[in-house]
Amino acid sequence: MATEAAGLTTPPGGPVEDGHPQGAPPPLEVRGIRFAPALICAPMAGISHAPFRRLVADCGGCGGFFTEMLPARWLLSPNAIPSPAVIRRPHEGPVVYQVLVGDPELAAPVVRRLLPLEPAGIDLNCACPAPVARSAGAGGTLFGDRDRLARVLAAMRSAFPGLLSVKIRLGDAADGWEDRLLDRLRLFEDLGVDLVTLHPRFTGDRWNRRPRNEWYDVVAASTRLPIIASGNLVGPASLQAHPDHFRRVAGLMIGRMAAIQPWVFTAWGHPFDPPPALEVWDRFCAYVLEDYGPDQGLWRIKAWAPYYAQNFLFGHTLATIGRSARDLPTLIRRAREFLAADPVRVRHPSLDIEK
Ligand SMILES: Cc1cc2nc3c(=O)[nH]c(=O)nc-3n(C[C@H](O)[C@H](O)[C@H](O)COP(=O)(O)O)c2cc1C
Incomplete structure (x- = not known):
């Protein structure tokens, strides 16, 4: 079969409008928002900013994006809007803004702050185990506190008529976790949530624990809400060992593999020549510097380099x-020297990122 090269040298391809490429999941429509195909780029703090989303959208094939998590206190600060965490370009297609909120009093103000951006959707992070989430009583901590979770979601729902989603893990591994998980799904239904993304690890699991993919089917069978699968997905082969785990999921979310290969969406399911190594790097750096400038841009480029x-x-x-x-000119010069030599590629990049 002939291979295709990524559309980087041509104008941005953007999301697929109708139908879906071979191998990609069919489109998903929720509350009037269409993800076509239902292959979505994950929220990744420090990575899923506007310059990265722009690069992925240039490559094509991505049905929608989640922003990196946006902490409530930061969102309510004067510098948040506009900023490169929240701006977006038209060819990105639907962009869901993910918020990190623990305090029910902040939930509606945070939603109101986002409304002028006309978000395709707003997602509540109920998964993050990091200290920044724990100290705010947000993310995985919020998932464990049923009453506060209900109050945050109810406030968001009444402030926002559009697509409201949640991103969860399996919760804490303590006894009774299955009941708690099913209880939260019922709560989401009762409170008018439209969509759930499941990353099937426990809140405290490290990255080297395998995702418990068998839970996609259990969760999807237990709720009428569409379920997006997120965890170690790198291509159609990730589903092949156990297609039954995925038979009821409504879409797939790709995180680290998208950071490694921003063209993963357009390459999904067919032979594909990756775009020139240096061209992708140069474009990413140019986009970061355009949006962030050199001071703030330096650490974003450093954050992405180990993935690429x-x-x-x-x-x-x-x-x-x-x-x-230590500085931007050194980083750019040395990285360009490495990439200009057309370095040998690996067939299957590892998700274990060396940082
Ligand atoms: C660097 C990094 C940052 C992340 N930041 C977020 C985040 O802001 N919000 C969130 O819900 N999940 C976050 N995640 C989790 C991903 O969205 C995703 O669920 C997880 O990485 C599993 O998918 P993957 O194996 O395709 O990477 C992050 C993951 C990584 C690697």
Whole structure:
């Protein structure tokens, strides 16, 4: 079969409008928002900012995006809007804004703050285990506190008539977790949530724990809400070992593999030539510098470098350049030298990111 090259040298391809490419999941429509195909780019703090979303959208094939999580206190500060975390370009297609809220009093103000951006949807992070979420009583901590979770969601629902979604893990692993999980699904239905993304690890699980994919089917069978699957998905092969785990999911969310290969969506399910190594790097850096400027841009480029490095056999060289460069000119010069030599690629990049 002939291969295709990514559309980086051509004008942005944007999301697929009708039908779906071979191998990609069919479109998903929720509350009037169409994800076509239902192949969605995950929220990733420090990665899923506007320049990254723009790059992925240029490559094409992505049916929609979630922003990185936007903490409530930050969103309510004067600098948040506009900022490169929240701006978007038309060819990104639907962008769901993910918020990190623990305080019910802040839930409606946060939603109102986002309304002028005309979000395709607003997502409540009920999964994040990081200290920034714990200290705000948000993310995975909020998922564990039924009463506060209900108050946050009810306030969001009354302030926002559009697509309201939640992103969850399985919750804490303590006894009774299955009951708690099913209880939360009922709560989401009762409070008018439209869509659930499940990352099937426990709140405290580390990245090296395998995702419990068998729970997609259990969860999807237990609720009328559409379920998006998120965890270690790198291509159609990720589903092949156990297609039965995925038979009821409404869509797939791709995180680290999208950071490693921003063209993963357009390449989903068919042979594909990756775009030139240096071209992707240069475009990412140009977009970051355009939106963030050099001071704030430096750490965003450093944050992405170890992901992109996973594509190459000697990618640790690029990861080390990213880690060690003290200033932007050094980082750019050394990374360009590495990439201009057309470094040997690996067939299956690892999701274990060397940072
Ligand atoms: C660097 C990084 C940042 C992340 N930030 C967020 C976040 O802001 N909000 C969220 O809900 N999940 C976040 N996640 C989790 C991802 O959205 C996703 O659920 C998880 O990485 C599993 O998918 P993957 O195996 O395709 O990466 C993050 C993951 C990574 C690797």
